[in-house]
Amino acid sequence: xxxxxxxxxGSNIKILATGQPERIKIPSGKDFTxxxxxxxxxxxxxxxxxxxxxxxxxxxxxxxxxxANPVNMGEGWKGYDFEAAFGCPVKIINDAAxxxxxxxxxxxxxxxxxxxxxxxxxxFEELILPMEGGHLPFKxxxxxxxxxxxxxxxxxxxxxxxxxxxxxSHFRRCFQPDHIVLGGGNSKLLDEIPEDCSLGSNxxxxxxxxxxxxxxxxx
Numbered sequence: 001x002x003x004x005x006x007x008x009x010g011s012n013i014k015i016l017a018t019g020q021p022e023r024i025k026i027p028s029g030k031d032f033t034x035x036x037x038x039x040x041x042x043x044x045x046x047x048x049x050x051x052x053x054x055x056x057x058x059x060x061x062x063x064x065x066x067x068a069n070p071v072n073m074g075e076g077w078k079g080y081d082f083e084a085a086f087g088c089p090v091k092i093i094n095d096a097a098x099x100x101x102x103x104x105x106x107x108x109x110x111x112x113x114x115x116x117x118x119x120x121x122x123x124f125e126e127l128i129l130p131m132e133g134g135h136l137p138f139k140x141x142x143x144x145x146x147x148x149x150x151x152x153x154x155x156x157x158x159x160x161x162x163x164x165x166x167x168x169s170h171f172r173r174c175f176q177p178d179h180i181v182l183g184g185g186n187s188k189l190l191d192e193i194p195e196d197c198s199l200g201s202n203x204x205x206x207x208x209x210x211x212x213x214x215x216x217x218x219x
Contacts, residue, residue, distance in 0.1 A: 004050035005209030006041060007095060007202075008057050010072035010116050015041055016206045017048040023206065033074040038085045052088055054209035056095035058119070061130065064092050072116055091212050093219055094130035095205065097121040099183050101128055101217070102208030103200050107178030110171060111200070114164060115184035117144045122175060128219035133171065143167050149186065157189060168194055 002018040013026040024044045028037070059070040059077070069077050082090040096119030100111035104123045113119035118134030134144035145151060147167050152160045172180065182190070183200035193199060211217075
């Protein structure tokens with residue numbers, strides 16, 4: 001079994017296949033569409049062998065289908081037939097959930113990804129529960145509006161970090177996880193890692209994509 005993992009982001013698409021030593025980055029952007037992505041991925045992976053695909057998508061996925069276009073990208077993602085486009089079986093999962101699965105080592109895991117927005121997911125045994133926790137109300141807005149990339153630029157690192165720590169505390173009390181993994185590019189800006197937390201790695205998204213085909217996960 002050879003799997004191609006596609007991690008879709010608002011700035012870059014990152015791909016990696018079974019047995020390959022290095023991932024490949026493909027620029028995306030706010031107007032990026034699946035019709036643009038398919039030929040770019042095929043060209044970038046033309047020397048790789050794969051017979052199935054995992055896609056981590058930055059938005060709402062239900063029963064393996066994208067149900068809404070992403071906020072930070074173009075149109076056409078909702079309902080797009082990736083299996084027909086690639087000609088092989090495809091599993092689609094929320095990108096935070098895919099990284100959470102790749103980070104999982106047992107118990108109840110909460111993943112919080114601090115990047116463009118706030119990605120959240122829970123993993124417990126073979127259940128993967130994607131969440132839109134960043135859209136929950138927080139102060140005069142949502143968690144995402146206070147800890148996303150725009151907030152970091154607007155408020156500065158000091159205030160942004162205070163709000164991140166507050167967010168972690170709220171989510172810990174609500175979901176009672178055994179462990180919290182802090183992912184996303186901005187999590188590396190934190191000076192101190194709270195109790196029962198650890199920094200994740202973007203590489204875990206690929207681990208999660210490979211794991212999707214190893215068991216019958218529910219997500």
